[in-house]
Amino acid sequence: MKKYFTVIFIAITLLVSNSCSSNTVKSDKIENNNPQNTKEITTKESNTKNSQKTTKPASEKMSEPQEHSMKKSSNHSVTKIATQAKLSTPETIAANQSLNLSIDILDQTGKPVNKFDVFQEKMMHLIVVSNDLEHFDHLHPEYKGNGRFQVSTKFPNPGEYVLFSDYKPAGKAETVSLTNLKIPGNVPLPKSLAKYEKIKTISDTKINLKYSPEKIKAGKDVHLTFYIQDQDNQAVKDLKPYLGEKGHLVIIKSSSVLTESDYIHAHAMKNSPDENIKFHTKFPQPGTYKMWMQFNRNGKIKTADFWVNVE
Numbered sequence: 001m002k003k004y005f006t007v008i009f010i011a012i013t014l015l016v017s018n019s020c021s022s023n024t025v026k027s028d029k030i031e032n033n034n035p036q037n038t039k040e041i042t043t044k045e046s047n048t049k050n051s052q053k054t055t056k057p058a059s060e061k062m063s064e065p066q067e068h069s070m071k072k073s074s075n076h077s078v079t080k081i082a083t084q085a086k087l088s089t090p091e092t093i094a095a096n097q098s099l100n101l102s103i104d105i106l107d108q109t110g111k112p113v114n115k116f117d118v119f120q121e122k123m124m125h126l127i128v129v130s131n132d133l134e135h136f137d138h139l140h141p142e143y144k145g146n147g148r149f150q151v152s153t154k155f156p157n158p159g160e161y162v163l164f165s166d167y168k169p170a171g172k173a174e175t176v177s178l179t180n181l182k183i184p185g186n187v188p189l190p191k192s193l194a195k196y197e198k199i200k201t202i203s204d205t206k207i208n209l210k211y212s213p214e215k216i217k218a219g220k221d222v223h224l225t226f227y228i229q230d231q232d233n234q235a236v237k238d239l240k241p242y243l244g245e246k247g248h249l250v251i252i253k254s255s256s257v258l259t260e261s262d263y264i265h266a267h268a269m270k271n272s273p274d275e276n277i278k279f280h281t282k283f284p285q286p287g288t289y290k291m292w293m294q295f296n297r298n299g300k301i302k303t304a305d306f307w308v309n310v311e
Protein backbone atom coordinates (compact mmCIF):
# COMPACT_ATOMS: atom_id res chain seq x y z
CA MET A 1 0.00 0.00 0.00
CA LYS A 2 1.26 3.33 -0.91
CA LYS A 3 1.50 5.85 1.82
CA TYR A 4 0.18 9.23 1.15
CA PHE A 5 1.40 12.23 2.80
CA THR A 6 -1.57 13.68 4.36
CA VAL A 7 -3.05 16.86 3.65
CA ILE A 8 -4.02 19.59 5.61
CA PHE A 9 -4.22 22.64 7.49
CA ILE A 10 -6.14 25.16 9.14
CA ALA A 11 -7.38 28.47 8.77
CA ILE A 12 -8.28 31.06 11.14
CA THR A 13 -11.71 31.54 11.88
CA LEU A 14 -13.93 34.27 11.25
CA LEU A 15 -17.44 34.42 11.89
CA VAL A 16 -20.52 34.45 10.15
CA SER A 17 -22.93 34.61 12.82
CA ASN A 18 -25.97 36.71 12.80
CA SER A 19 -27.31 34.99 15.74
CA CYS A 20 -27.27 36.66 19.05
CA SER A 21 -29.24 33.99 20.76
CA SER A 22 -27.30 31.99 23.19
CA ASN A 23 -27.84 28.70 24.76
CA THR A 24 -25.77 27.74 27.66
CA VAL A 25 -25.78 24.03 27.88
CA LYS A 26 -22.30 22.85 28.50
CA SER A 27 -20.48 19.63 28.16
CA ASP A 28 -19.17 17.94 31.20
CA LYS A 29 -17.31 15.35 29.27
CA ILE A 30 -13.59 15.66 29.65
CA GLU A 31 -12.13 12.66 28.10
CA ASN A 32 -9.21 13.08 25.87
CA ASN A 33 -8.90 10.46 23.32
CA ASN A 34 -5.93 10.59 21.07
CA PRO A 35 -6.02 7.97 18.36
CA GLN A 36 -2.68 6.41 17.81
CA ASN A 37 -1.99 6.61 14.17
CA THR A 38 -3.22 10.09 13.86
CA LYS A 39 -1.04 12.43 12.04
CA GLU A 40 -1.25 15.96 13.05
CA ILE A 41 -1.87 18.29 10.33
CA THR A 42 0.36 21.22 9.73
CA THR A 43 -0.50 24.70 10.48
CA LYS A 44 -0.58 27.32 7.85
CA GLU A 45 3.00 28.41 8.29
CA SER A 46 4.39 25.03 7.52
CA ASN A 47 1.90 23.95 4.98
CA THR A 48 3.63 23.00 1.81
CA LYS A 49 1.67 20.76 -0.43
CA ASN A 50 -1.37 22.89 -0.81
CA SER A 51 0.30 26.14 -0.34
CA GLN A 52 -0.67 27.61 -3.66
CA LYS A 53 -4.23 27.06 -2.80
CA THR A 54 -4.37 27.89 0.82
CA THR A 55 -1.65 30.24 1.72
CA LYS A 56 -3.44 33.22 0.47
CA PRO A 57 -6.65 32.96 2.42
CA ALA A 58 -4.87 31.79 5.51
CA SER A 59 -2.44 34.63 5.55
CA GLU A 60 -5.11 37.15 4.77
CA LYS A 61 -7.10 35.95 7.72
CA MET A 62 -4.13 36.00 10.01
CA SER A 63 -4.05 39.70 10.32
CA GLU A 64 -7.74 40.21 10.50
CA PRO A 65 -9.44 38.43 13.33
CA GLN A 66 -8.92 41.09 15.89
CA GLU A 67 -10.41 43.73 13.78
CA HIS A 68 -13.29 41.56 12.91
CA SER A 69 -14.04 40.70 16.46
CA MET A 70 -14.28 44.29 17.42
CA LYS A 71 -16.49 45.22 14.59
CA LYS A 72 -18.86 42.43 15.38
CA SER A 73 -18.93 42.91 19.09
CA SER A 74 -19.88 46.50 18.80
CA ASN A 75 -23.35 45.64 17.61
CA HIS A 76 -23.81 42.38 19.44
CA SER A 77 -23.88 41.69 23.09
CA VAL A 78 -21.86 38.53 22.59
CA THR A 79 -18.23 39.00 21.80
CA LYS A 80 -16.31 36.97 19.34
CA ILE A 81 -12.90 35.61 19.91
CA ALA A 82 -10.41 34.69 17.27
CA THR A 83 -10.13 30.95 17.11
CA GLN A 84 -8.87 28.46 14.63
CA ALA A 85 -9.55 24.86 13.77
CA LYS A 86 -6.85 22.29 13.25
CA LEU A 87 -7.68 19.11 11.41
CA SER A 88 -5.95 15.79 11.99
CA THR A 89 -6.48 12.78 9.76
CA PRO A 90 -5.10 9.27 9.64
CA GLU A 91 -1.76 9.02 7.86
CA THR A 92 -3.26 7.18 4.92
CA ILE A 93 -6.38 8.61 3.41
CA ALA A 94 -8.39 7.46 0.44
CA ALA A 95 -11.77 8.04 -1.12
CA ASN A 96 -14.73 6.07 0.06
CA GLN A 97 -13.26 4.73 3.24
CA SER A 98 -14.14 5.69 6.77
CA LEU A 99 -11.70 8.23 8.15
CA ASN A 100 -11.43 9.28 11.75
CA LEU A 101 -11.04 13.02 11.84
CA SER A 102 -10.12 15.18 14.79
CA ILE A 103 -10.76 18.88 14.86
CA ASP A 104 -9.03 20.91 17.54
CA ILE A 105 -10.36 24.34 18.29
CA LEU A 106 -7.55 26.60 19.41
CA ASP A 107 -7.28 30.19 20.42
CA GLN A 108 -4.88 32.58 18.78
CA THR A 109 -2.01 31.47 20.93
CA GLY A 110 -2.60 27.83 20.01
CA LYS A 111 -4.17 26.82 23.32
CA PRO A 112 -7.29 24.65 23.20
CA VAL A 113 -10.61 26.36 23.65
CA ASN A 114 -12.29 23.94 26.01
CA LYS A 115 -15.79 25.16 26.74
CA PHE A 116 -18.50 25.38 24.14
CA ASP A 117 -22.15 26.29 24.14
CA VAL A 118 -24.71 24.06 22.52
CA PHE A 119 -26.70 25.67 19.73
CA GLN A 120 -29.24 23.98 17.56
CA GLU A 121 -28.88 21.02 19.88
CA LYS A 122 -25.19 20.36 19.15
CA MET A 123 -21.78 21.62 20.17
CA MET A 124 -20.46 21.52 16.66
CA HIS A 125 -22.13 21.44 13.29
CA LEU A 126 -19.67 20.31 10.65
CA ILE A 127 -20.55 21.00 7.05
CA VAL A 128 -18.40 19.14 4.54
CA VAL A 129 -18.47 20.08 0.87
CA SER A 130 -16.34 19.24 -2.11
CA ASN A 131 -14.85 22.29 -3.75
CA ASP A 132 -17.26 22.00 -6.67
CA LEU A 133 -20.16 21.82 -4.20
CA GLU A 134 -21.30 18.44 -5.56
CA HIS A 135 -20.83 16.67 -2.26
CA PHE A 136 -22.49 17.89 0.94
CA ASP A 137 -22.56 16.39 4.37
CA HIS A 138 -23.78 17.72 7.71
CA LEU A 139 -22.17 16.00 10.68
CA HIS A 140 -22.05 16.43 14.43
CA PRO A 141 -18.59 15.60 15.76
CA GLU A 142 -18.42 14.40 19.31
CA TYR A 143 -16.71 16.58 21.86
CA LYS A 144 -13.84 14.77 23.57
CA GLY A 145 -12.71 17.57 25.86
CA ASN A 146 -9.71 19.82 25.69
CA GLY A 147 -10.89 21.50 22.50
CA ARG A 148 -11.02 18.30 20.48
CA PHE A 149 -13.95 17.09 18.39
CA GLN A 150 -14.00 13.77 16.61
CA VAL A 151 -16.03 12.30 13.82
CA SER A 152 -15.75 9.47 11.36
CA THR A 153 -16.81 10.03 7.78
CA LYS A 154 -16.22 9.07 4.15
CA PHE A 155 -15.33 11.25 1.22
CA PRO A 156 -16.89 9.85 -1.94
CA ASN A 157 -14.24 10.81 -4.50
CA PRO A 158 -10.68 12.05 -4.75
CA GLY A 159 -10.45 15.82 -4.77
CA GLU A 160 -10.48 18.87 -2.57
CA TYR A 161 -12.91 19.23 0.30
CA VAL A 162 -13.66 22.05 2.68
CA LEU A 163 -14.85 21.48 6.22
CA PHE A 164 -16.79 24.31 7.85
CA SER A 165 -16.73 23.82 11.62
CA ASP A 166 -19.55 25.81 13.14
CA TYR A 167 -19.36 26.18 16.94
CA LYS A 168 -19.75 28.59 19.85
CA PRO A 169 -16.95 29.06 22.34
CA ALA A 170 -18.71 29.35 25.72
CA GLY A 171 -20.38 32.72 26.09
CA LYS A 172 -19.15 33.87 22.71
CA ALA A 173 -20.71 34.19 19.30
CA GLU A 174 -21.19 31.45 16.75
CA THR A 175 -17.99 30.92 14.84
CA VAL A 176 -17.09 29.20 11.59
CA SER A 177 -13.58 27.90 10.95
CA LEU A 178 -12.46 26.29 7.76
CA THR A 179 -10.14 23.41 7.23
CA ASN A 180 -9.29 21.75 3.95
CA LEU A 181 -8.64 18.19 3.04
CA LYS A 182 -7.35 16.68 -0.15
CA ILE A 183 -8.31 13.12 -0.93
CA PRO A 184 -5.63 11.71 -3.24
CA GLY A 185 -6.39 10.05 -6.53
CA ASN A 186 -7.82 10.96 -9.87
CA VAL A 187 -10.53 13.54 -9.59
CA PRO A 188 -13.61 12.40 -11.53
CA LEU A 189 -14.93 14.55 -14.32
CA PRO A 190 -17.62 16.92 -13.15
CA LYS A 191 -21.17 15.80 -13.70
CA SER A 192 -23.31 18.05 -15.80
CA LEU A 193 -24.02 21.15 -13.82
CA ALA A 194 -27.34 21.13 -12.08
CA LYS A 195 -29.85 23.42 -13.65
CA TYR A 196 -31.52 26.07 -11.63
CA GLU A 197 -34.46 23.83 -10.89
CA LYS A 198 -36.89 24.92 -8.28
CA ILE A 199 -38.51 21.58 -7.66
CA LYS A 200 -36.70 18.61 -6.20
CA THR A 201 -38.15 15.20 -5.52
CA ILE A 202 -36.64 13.04 -2.83
CA SER A 203 -38.35 9.65 -2.80
CA ASP A 204 -41.88 10.38 -1.52
CA THR A 205 -41.37 14.09 -0.96
CA LYS A 206 -41.43 17.04 -3.28
CA ILE A 207 -39.75 20.29 -2.37
CA ASN A 208 -40.78 23.38 -4.23
CA LEU A 209 -38.66 26.49 -3.77
CA LYS A 210 -40.02 29.99 -4.14
CA TYR A 211 -38.26 33.18 -3.29
CA SER A 212 -38.96 36.83 -3.28
CA PRO A 213 -37.88 39.03 -4.83
CA GLU A 214 -37.57 36.77 -7.86
CA LYS A 215 -34.32 38.36 -8.88
CA ILE A 216 -32.00 38.02 -5.97
CA LYS A 217 -29.72 40.99 -5.47
CA ALA A 218 -26.53 40.85 -3.44
CA GLY A 219 -26.86 42.38 0.00
CA LYS A 220 -30.66 42.61 -0.12
CA ASP A 221 -33.16 40.73 2.01
CA VAL A 222 -34.51 37.56 0.48
CA HIS A 223 -37.37 35.39 1.68
CA LEU A 224 -37.01 31.76 0.75
CA THR A 225 -39.95 29.42 1.10
CA PHE A 226 -39.72 25.68 0.68
CA TYR A 227 -43.13 24.07 0.14
CA ILE A 228 -43.08 20.44 1.16
CA GLN A 229 -45.55 18.12 -0.56
CA ASP A 230 -46.18 14.40 -0.80
CA GLN A 231 -46.35 12.38 -4.06
CA ASP A 232 -49.92 13.52 -4.61
CA ASN A 233 -48.94 17.17 -4.35
CA GLN A 234 -50.62 17.51 -1.00
CA ALA A 235 -48.99 19.55 1.71
CA VAL A 236 -47.33 17.20 4.16
CA LYS A 237 -48.48 17.20 7.77
CA ASP A 238 -45.73 15.13 9.29
CA LEU A 239 -42.79 17.51 9.57
CA LYS A 240 -40.88 17.16 12.82
CA PRO A 241 -38.30 19.51 14.28
CA TYR A 242 -34.75 19.03 13.09
CA LEU A 243 -32.04 20.34 15.39
CA GLY A 244 -34.67 22.36 17.17
CA GLU A 245 -35.99 24.08 14.08
CA LYS A 246 -38.28 23.34 11.19
CA GLY A 247 -35.46 23.26 8.75
CA HIS A 248 -31.78 23.80 8.49
CA LEU A 249 -30.37 25.74 5.57
CA VAL A 250 -26.74 25.95 4.55
CA ILE A 251 -25.79 28.18 1.65
CA ILE A 252 -22.35 28.25 0.07
CA LYS A 253 -21.14 30.48 -2.69
CA SER A 254 -19.38 28.73 -5.51
CA SER A 255 -15.78 29.99 -5.50
CA SER A 256 -12.49 28.75 -6.82
CA VAL A 257 -11.15 28.86 -3.27
CA LEU A 258 -13.83 28.61 -0.64
CA THR A 259 -13.50 30.84 2.40
CA GLU A 260 -15.65 31.36 5.47
CA SER A 261 -17.29 34.35 3.84
CA ASP A 262 -18.79 31.96 1.29
CA TYR A 263 -20.73 30.20 4.03
CA ILE A 264 -24.17 31.30 5.14
CA HIS A 265 -26.11 29.49 7.80
CA ALA A 266 -29.71 30.66 7.81
CA HIS A 267 -32.22 29.90 10.54
CA ALA A 268 -35.76 28.87 9.80
CA MET A 269 -38.45 31.34 10.69
CA LYS A 270 -40.52 30.03 13.56
CA ASN A 271 -43.95 31.06 12.41
CA SER A 272 -44.22 29.24 9.12
CA PRO A 273 -47.17 26.86 8.77
CA ASP A 274 -46.45 23.13 8.73
CA GLU A 275 -45.97 22.49 5.08
CA ASN A 276 -43.75 25.49 4.45
CA ILE A 277 -40.31 26.13 5.72
CA LYS A 278 -39.31 29.74 5.45
CA PHE A 279 -35.98 31.45 5.73
CA HIS A 280 -34.98 35.03 5.68
CA THR A 281 -31.43 35.77 4.65
CA LYS A 282 -29.06 37.84 2.54
CA PHE A 283 -26.56 36.79 -0.07
CA PRO A 284 -23.53 38.99 0.46
CA GLN A 285 -22.01 38.94 -3.04
CA PRO A 286 -23.18 38.42 -6.60
CA GLY A 287 -22.50 34.91 -7.82
CA THR A 288 -23.75 31.36 -7.92
CA TYR A 289 -24.78 29.77 -4.67
CA LYS A 290 -25.79 26.29 -3.72
CA MET A 291 -28.28 25.75 -0.93
CA TRP A 292 -28.95 22.60 1.04
CA MET A 293 -32.18 22.58 2.96
CA GLN A 294 -32.53 19.80 5.49
CA PHE A 295 -35.71 18.84 7.26
CA ASN A 296 -37.24 15.99 9.17
CA ARG A 297 -40.22 14.26 7.65
CA ASN A 298 -41.59 11.80 10.15
CA GLY A 299 -38.16 10.83 11.45
CA LYS A 300 -36.32 10.81 8.12
CA ILE A 301 -33.85 13.61 7.50
CA LYS A 302 -34.00 14.77 3.91
CA THR A 303 -31.64 17.11 2.11
CA ALA A 304 -32.81 19.09 -0.91
CA ASP A 305 -30.26 21.07 -2.88
CA PHE A 306 -30.84 24.04 -5.13
CA TRP A 307 -28.67 26.45 -7.07
CA VAL A 308 -29.50 30.13 -7.18
CA ASN A 309 -28.01 33.00 -9.02
CA VAL A 310 -27.43 36.30 -7.26
CA GLU A 311 -26.94 39.49 -9.23
Ligand SMILES: [Cu+2]
Pocket residue numbers: 120122124125126138139140243
Ligand atom coordinates in the same frame (compact mmCIF):
# COMPACT_ATOMS: atom_id res chain seq x y z
CU1 LIG B 1 -25.79 20.56 12.63
